Amino acid sequence: MIVMGRIVAPFGIHGWLKVQPLGDDPMSWRRMPQWWVGPDPDSAKAEDWRPVVSSGLRPHGKLIVVALEGVADRTAAEAIDGWFLAAPREALPKPGKDEYYWADLIGLRVTGKAGVPLGVVRGLIETGAHDVLEIADGETERLIPFVAAYVLDVDLAAGLISVDWGADW
Numbered sequence: 608m609i610v611m612g613r614i615v616a617p618f619g620i621h622g623w624l625k626v627q628p629l630g631d632d633p634m635s636w637r638r639m640p641q642w643w644v645g646p647d648p649d650s651a652k653a654e655d656w657r658p659v660v661s662s663g664l665r666p667h668g669k670l671i672v673v674a675l676e677g678v679a680d681r682t683a684a685e686a687i688d689g690w691f692l693a694a695p696r697e698a699l700p701k702p703g704k705d706e707y708y709w710a711d712l713i714g715l716r717v718t719g720k721a722g723v724p725l726g727v728v729r730g731l732i733e734t735g736a737h738d739v740l741e742i743a744d745g746e747t748e749r750l751i752p753f754v755a756a757y758v759l760d761v762d763l764a765a766g767l768i769s770v771d772w773g774a775d776w
């Protein structure tokens with residue numbers, strides 16, 4: 608499952624939910640016939656995810672608000688507050704050129720100048736200005752902006768990200 612967003616609060620009394628999207632285009636979720644909700648974003652077990660159908664989606668500041676069939680009132684919305692929205696990889700829209708799902712980047716090896724290994728992508732941080740790669744190498748942690756000035760190449764097939772970072776820094 609690819610996590611698309613996190614439910615952050617109920618919205619109103621009719622079961623709507625405020626969702627923090629984890630991507631650039633949550634309005635594209637409208638094209639998906641169903642989503643899945645679950646309490647654990649790291650669970651790969653199918654029984655931990657429940658399929659749901661959206662009956663409404665609209666922007667709300669930096670968040671979105673969604674209505675899900677079967678979540679008819681505030682009490683039902685409160686029951687899934689803090690849960691996550693996800694979809695199987697094959698159900699998501701294909702990313703464009705030089706676009707990636709965060710889940711595709713987690714676990715990739717990162718190398719700096721001249722192939723110097725820097726570690727593995729442990730996560731990403733959304734800062735508002737740009738995303739930041741969290742790179743772990745044992746006890747060492749590096750934060751590298753995920754922008755063209757630093758990220759030279761992302762090769763999903765090879766499991767490798769090349770960055771302009773290393774000995775000169």
